[in-house]
Amino acid sequence: MTQTTQNEFKIMFWGTRGSLATPDIQCGKAGGNTICVEVECGDHVIICDAGSGIRSLGGKIVSERKYKNINLLLSHAHYDHIEGIPFFAPMSSSEYCVDIRCGKLDGAENTFEVVGGFMRRPYFPVGPEIFMSKTKFHQLEENQSFDISPEIHVKTIPLVHPGGATAYRIEYDNKSFAYVTDTEHSAGETNYDIVEFIDGADLFIYDASLSDDELPEFEGFGHSTWQEGLRMAQSANVKRYFAFHHMPFRCDNALDEIEREINAQMPGSGVAREGYSLVL
Template structure:
């Protein structure tokens, strides 16, 4: 039995392949969660490309993909996810925000239709199961894996996840915008007592003043929510593309001074809960 988390993409909005984004990483959102012999993937940003190569190297042929939402930075790595082109591979893809607007299969198919991509979804090779639910639903994935969800405050909708396994829990809460001075009750209920919370920390509180309505939050709000909900550890995530390594190093020092339970997510960082 194991509960292991690995970050393959931690950047928000757009990938940043630059020498000033090496220490923390430039790929967009993708997190791998290993639960015993099962693999869950949270979001399909550009980080999923490297994850795909690693899955093939390990001989893995199946995974569950849970999407926070379908803005480009969270799905545009999927056409480059190498296991999806292999016959014999199988992936279940779930989303909680598009059930009333055509469903998640339509979104993925449209992304890979002409004139956007040369290979259509139905030619990829692997088999896919697309499942839509509504944010707020709870479900089981079998093998003792339980998932709770909650709606997030983001343009076009988004879903937060709580994954429970072996007596441990982690939450994935991105992309979401807070209201200053008014903690989001949906999030507080979702993350209560969690061992790890991965939270949208695109801005600092000072930067947020100029980005109200953009759909993102701050690392300071992540700390406030975590402390209010008795969270064990916070992973600051979805870094602004303009936050270069030097900025992120200062941010990390500031966050650690405020709360020792806070850390800044980096590409290839691993966290073991079991």
């Protein structure tokens, strides 16, 4: 059982794979589950995105019985960020309160529609009426800030992604975690909104789907590169940077190589892998 000491600010990766789950043997070290990150701030738990990794996290939350109120922050509604919602065990129990937040997305009126829109025929057998938890759906305005508790402050900015996406910066106990995925940049053009947003963050995780060499081939898909993440981390004086949202074709040996290059420039930084945790 994982223990969080008082005021501990702890991040754990439950899914780091972007686009599609990748349970291939040659990807086993980084893990194959899609996007899900657990953020524990003292006695609160916040979850960033609900890809397939949220299934195991839900199992842990139910067995530990430590949290009854859960805050789920969705970056957007692409499948790799929401497909785990129906399999998140706390939502099948009336003991839990789940607050789900999402920014405005093309094609969905509100956050309830983001979830209900894919939990319906012909995509899924049952709708959100199966949930037993006290579930609240919140719609975020662009650049909205909000508090999860008097000690936990969250800022947001919109990202450059087809249909829209939102980045979150969680601040607690004088430390900060910047969660920035999915977003596209054009080669040679830094997104200064992001640089400002992540300024001085203790931990910054970023859409590192691609490499600079691959970027032109994927124009319009809404993704960025591990090198761009590193450049922004350095210019924003971030303390630790982890490349995140690995493409299904990025196997462990390639990720190890990326990690060596990141680590050489920013010691203590690297590549996000499932099951890895950090205390800020």
